Amino acid sequence: SGVLGRRGVTLSRRQCACLIAHSVLGSLRRPHTIQRNDFRFRAADLFVGSAVSPESAFTLLNYFLVLARDGFPAGDVTIERLGYAKGRSPWDWDGSDAPLCEVQLVDGALEECTAADMHAEFANAYMGGGVMTGDAAMEEILFLVKPELLVSMALQLRMVDTEVVRVRGALKYSSTTGYGSSLAFAHDYHPPQRRASDPPPASQVVCAIDAIRGGGPAMTKAALLRDMNKARIAFDGARVLATGHWGCGAFGNNHDLMFLKQLLAASHAGVSRLLYYDFNRAQSHHIFPLVRKLKHLCVRDLWRFLRDHLTGNLKPYDTASFSRRIADLAVGRFPVPDPSSPSSPSSSS
Numbered sequence: 001s002g003v004l005g006r007r008g009v010t011l012s013r014r015q016c017a018c019l020i021a022h023s024v025l026g027s028l029r030r031p032h033t034i035q036r037n038d039f040r041f042r043a044a045d046l047f048v049g050s051a052v053s054p055e056s057a058f059t060l061l062n063y064f065l066v067l068a069r070d071g072f073p074a075g076d077v078t079i080e081r082l083g084y085a086k087g088r089s090p091w092d093w094d095g096s097d098a099p100l101c102e103v104q105l106v107d108g109a110l111e112e113c114t115a116a117d118m119h120a121e122f123a124n125a126y127m128g129g130g131v132m133t134g135d136a137a138m139e140e141i142l143f144l145v146k147p148e149l150l151v152s153m154a155l156q157l158r159m160v161d162t163e164v165v166r167v168r169g170a171l172k173y174s175s176t177t178g179y180g181s182s183l184a185f186a187h188d189y190h191p192p193q194r195r196a197s198d199p200p201p202a203s204q205v206v207c208a209i210d211a212i213r214g215g216g217p218a219m220t221k222a223a224l225l226r227d228m229n230k231a232r233i234a235f236d237g238a239r240v241l242a243t244g245h246w247g248c249g250a251f252g253n254n255h256d257l258m259f260l261k262q263l264l265a266a267s268h269a270g271v272s273r274l275l276y277y278d279f280n281r282a283q284s285h286h287i288f289p290l291v292r293k294l295k296h297l298c299v300r301d302l303w304r305f306l307r308d309h310l311t312g313n314l315k316p317y318d319t320a321s322f323s324r325r326i327a328d329l330a331v332g333r334f335p336v337p338d339p340s341s342p343s344s345p346s347s348s349s
Contacts, residue, residue, distance in 0.1 A: 002084065002088040002089065002090055003084055003085075003086060003090060003091045004082065004083070004084050004085075004233065005082070005083065006080050006081065006082045007042075007064060007080065007081055008078055008080025008081065008219060009078070009079055009080075009155060010076050010078045010079075011076060011077050011078075011079070011151065012072075012076050013072045013073060013075065013076060013077065013148065014072055015249055016077050016147075016148045016151050017063075017064070017067060017072070019041075019151050019154060020043065020060075020063070020148075020150055020151065023041050023042060023043040023044065023150070023154070024040070024043045024044055024047070024060070025044065026044035027232070028041065028154070034157070035073070037330065038126075038157050038158060039154075040126055040127075040128060040132050040153055041132070041150065041151075041153040041154040042132050042194065043060060043132060043150065045132050045133065046132065046134065051132065051133040051134045053133075053134030054076075054132065054186050055136075055176070055183050055184070055185050056131070056134055056140075056144055059144040059145065059174045059176055059185045060144055060147055060187040062118050062173065062174045062179040062185060063147040063173045063174065066173045066174075066188060073171055073202070074202070075169050075170055075171075075202035077131055077148045077151065077167065077168070077169040077170055078167070078169060079151065079152045079155055079156065079165070079166075079167050079169040080165070080166050080167075080168075081156055081159075081163060081164070081165050082163065082165075082166060082234075082236070083160070083163030083164065083233060083241065084161045084162050084165050084201075084233075085162070086160075086161070086162055089162075089225070089229045090287070091229070091232055091268060093225070093228065093264070093268070093299065093300065093303045094191065094303065094304070094337055095185070095299055095300060096268055096298065096300050096303075097297040097298045097299070097300055098267050098270070098298060098299045098301075099267065099298055100263060100267045100269055100291075100294065100297060100298070100299070100302065101263070101266050101267045101271045101272060101273065102272065102273045102274065103263065103274045103276055103287070103291045104273060104274070104275050104276065105272075105276050105278055106242075106275050106277050106278065107277075107278060107289055108233075108277065109140075109245065109277070110122055110140070110242050110243070110244050110277040111141075111142055111145070111146075111172070111188075112192070113242040113275060113277070113346075114191075114192060114194055114195070114198045114201070114243055115195070115197070115198055115240055115241050115242075115275065116199075116204070116238075116242035117199040117203065117204060117205065117238060117240055117241075118204070118205045118206075118207055118235065118237075118238035118239075118241050118242070119204065119205070119206050119207070119241075119242045119243075120207055120209060120231075120234065120241065120242065120243035120244070120246060120262075121138075121139060121142060121171075121206050121207060121208045121209070122138055122139060122209070122210075122211070122244075122245075122246050122249070123139055123159070123165075123208035123209055123210045124139060124210055125158050125159050125210045126157075126158050126159075127149075127153045127156050127159075127165055127208060128140070128143045128149070128150060128152070128153045131143045131144060131145075131150070131153075132153075135209055136179060136180050136183035137179070137180065137182070137249060137250065138249070139212050141176060141179070141183065142206070144174065144176070145172050145173065145174045145175065145176060145189065146170045146171060146172050146173070147170065147173065147327055147342075148167070148169070148170040148208070149167055149170045149206060152165055152208075153166055156312045159208070161226050161230065161271075162229065162230070162233075163230075163233070164207055164208060164209050164233045164234040164286070165207075165208045165232065166205050166206065166207045166208070166229060167205065167208075167344075168203065168204070168205045168206075168207045169199060169203070169204075170206060172189045172191070172324075173188070173189055174186075174187075174188065174189055174231065175188070175189050175190070179242060182237055185319065189329065194226075199240075200224075205233035205238070207238075209230050209231055209234045209235075209246065209269050210247075211227055211230075211246055211247025211253055211258065212226055212227055212247070212251075212253070213247075213251050213252065213253075214247065214251055214252035214253035214254065214319070215317070216250045216316075217316030217317055218253060218257070218316065218317065218319065218330060219257070219311040219314060219317070219318070219319070219322060221307060221314045221317045223316070224261065224306065224307065224311070227247070227258070227261045228261050228264055228265050230240055230302075231246075231262055231265035231266070232265040232268055234265075235265055235266050235269040235271055236269050238266070238269060238270075238271050239271065239272055239273075240271070240272065240273045240275065241266050241271045241273070241274050242275045242277060243262055243274065243275070243276060243277065243283070244277035244278065245258065245259075245278075246258050246261075246262060254319040254322060254323065255284060256286050256287075256290070256322075256323065256326045257311075257319070257322060259276070259284070259287055259290070260290075260302070260306055260310075261272070261281050261332065263302070264299055264302055264306075267299050267302075268299050271326060274300065275284075286326050286327065286330045289329075289330035289331070290326070290329065292331060293329065293330070293332075293336050296337065296338075296339075297336075297337070298339070301339045303311055304325075304337075305336075305337050309337075310322065310325055310326070310329075
């Protein structure tokens with residue numbers, strides 16, 4: 001408790017392809033020590049049975065076509081699990097005077113970002129989510145176009161609240177169109193021209209983080225800290241982070257609340273720039289004014305403001321009232337703390 005640990009394995013791209021091929025052929029069996037629901041590395045299900053998904057299957061097969069034509073790219077893939085024992089976290093949010101990091105709101109697909117050395121992956125507690133059952137949300141599509149991520153499903157079991165999984169070096173081999181039932185394989189992936197400042201694709205890290213489910217007591221102190229601590233583990237060591245509306249799809253969380261959690265975690269981790277990818281500006285129109293009005297705060301001040309004043313006296317599931325407070329904050333009707341003033345709300349916390 002209170003100590004961040006990590007454990008991982010590094011595989012060659014040839015080893016990754018071998019494991020994925022066994023998964024496609026159905027020749028990789030579940031170890032008898034692992035429960036049936038915990039082992040989901042069964043790509044054969046995309047080709048036969050009730051989970052048949054032709055577009056998912058086409059996208060995965062294209063990975064092998066690219067390897068057969070072009071050979072194995074240089075580099076390897078590192079899969080690691082980071083976390084700490086249940087109990088006290090390694091971080092003191094109330095004692096952090098780290099400044100809030102720069103935020104840039106970005107259009108487009110998060111997975112297309114070339115400027116970030118770390119990409120957030122909005123995960124299920126089980127790596128890959130429903131990719132092997134034909135689902136096609138963000139996580140599943142990412143695992144299809146970057147099939148080396150699939151290997152993590154064989155090596156990493158369910159994440160608990162104090163754990164994340166990170167994968168370094170997984171490359172993109174295919175491009176798709178659509179989402180959900182409209183998913184379609186398009187063509188080989190053609191990377192955009194890189195800028196000199198962009199990190200090499202093989203060095204980029206995908207960090208898998210599962211959020212608490214919305215619709216329940218998402219604004220208790222314990223719920224806030226659960227997600228902040230998980231994101232803090234994931235973002236450790238990142239310089240430029242690409243993320244977006246974490247936990248706001250199927251998990252039903254509030255967009256502004258999840259942004260503030262990630263801003264706190266990224267700032268505490270020392271991230272210099274947070275690239276926030278937007279799916280719909282209607283979901284993020286408060287982010288610009290929030291960043292502008294909160295930029296003078298440090299991590300400690302923003303955490304206390306979020307805990308004690310934005311959420312503290314609301315019912316834990318009353319996100320509608322929270323949204324009204326955020327809207328008022330964005331237009332100056334809800335007071336923002338001034339840490340230098342003795343009468344400021346957060347300075348007396």
